[in-house]
């Protein structure tokens with residue numbers, strides 16, 4: 001009997017890539033999304049890649065009755081919770097919207113899982129919980145720092161909600177995956193990142209500049225204490241990241257966990273600077289990018305990258321794609337989108 005995995009926010013950038021990998025690993029995938037932060041492009045792309053349409057439910061995870069109906073109507077063996085807002089700057093301007101949406105939706109998921117006999121809960125967390133870490137690379141034992149944004153704070157609070165619910169409710173098991181910087185797109189160029197409006201994140205801004213949708217990329221800060229003066233990040237290919245979710249869900253469903261609540265860094269362990277990434281993008285795609293150096297962006301940390309050793313060891317997962325492969329896929333996706341519009 002196939003196991004069923006609910007992917008909340010499954011029509012989004014990471015959720016759609018995870019849905020593809022789960023289905024191709026033999027799971028039944030149930031995608032639920034309120035479509036507030038994306039359109040049907042990625043869900044349609046998932047259907048094309050798989051050759052069939054995974055069940056899709058349009059719903060808001062802040063609506064507890066709708067979440068209860070979803071769990072009562074399906075035998076859900078694991079839930080991967082992506083449904084959340086994720087724009088750092090927007091969260092500073094609209095904290096209540098972020099706390100309400102991101103925390104209430106997650107609490108509704110756990111509550112509904114409990115009411116329906118419990119299940120395995122995989123939470124989409126973020127390396128942002130580490131803040132400006134003194135010792136790099138960070139490990140899962142590195143202390144979290146008070147977040148500089150409500151977005152990052154909702155990630156910390158959600159981790160604590162999961163940790164405390166696992167302690168209180170034996171029928172709930174939990175894993176938090178702390179992603180570093182997810183980038184790229186599926187090699188089919190049928191799914192990828194679809195930022196609404198002006199991209200906050202680096203790689204979609206790069207690809208939109210290269211395709212001509214944006215005039216010029218602004219590199220925020222050239223005076224950081226790094227080799228080339230720009231910030232360092234751990235860029236993780238979105239397909240590698242998706243495969244880590246399959247490993248984590250399988251670990252839970254097969255009862256291989258060594259504790260009821262586990263945390264894993266999902267990164268490459270390789271720090272890459274903004275300028276290095278720009279240069280790699282130009283080289284691998286044989287183009288020149290229009291960019292300029294401007295002032296630092298408030299809230300940016302100089303450097304964050306993580307040790308994926310625990311995930312390598314316990315999940316049997318390792319990032320495989322090079323930054324060049326990832327940037328080539330990101331560019332192919334942007335060109336495919338341009339072909340569509």
Ligand code: WQD
Nearest residue numbers: 086126128181200201202203205218219220231274297300
């Ligand atoms: C990366 C680097 C910028 C845009 C955030 C969240 C994290 C995760 C990913 C949501 C920084 C520089 C960026 C631009 C630039 N969550 N940059 N020009 O801030 O590391 O992480 O997004 O998806 O939880 O914290 O990602 O891509 O915004 O920035 O120079 O136009 O690129 O200054 O050094 P970040 P980012």
